[in-house]
Amino acid sequence: MSQKEVLDFLENNKNMFFTAKEIAKNFSMNSNSIRVNLMRLRKWNFIKTKFNPGINSYLYSAKD
Secondary structure, three states, X not given: XXXXXXXXXXXXXXXXXXXHHHHHHHHOXXXXXXXXXXXXXHHOOOEEEEEEOOOOEEEEEEOO
16 A cells, blocks of 8 residues: 555545554555655645644545
């Protein structure tokens, strides 16, 4: 699983926010592997994030 595949998934679902667990389910992968990719994409400013205190988790989406 690469950052490109995660980014493609988010870009195909623009204007929708997903948790790392939801993205991992879509790819049938471990959520920790997805979190590493999301962390790198976030660091390089390819995706947008927001924190949801209700579920104590970050939500991820593609940039516009």
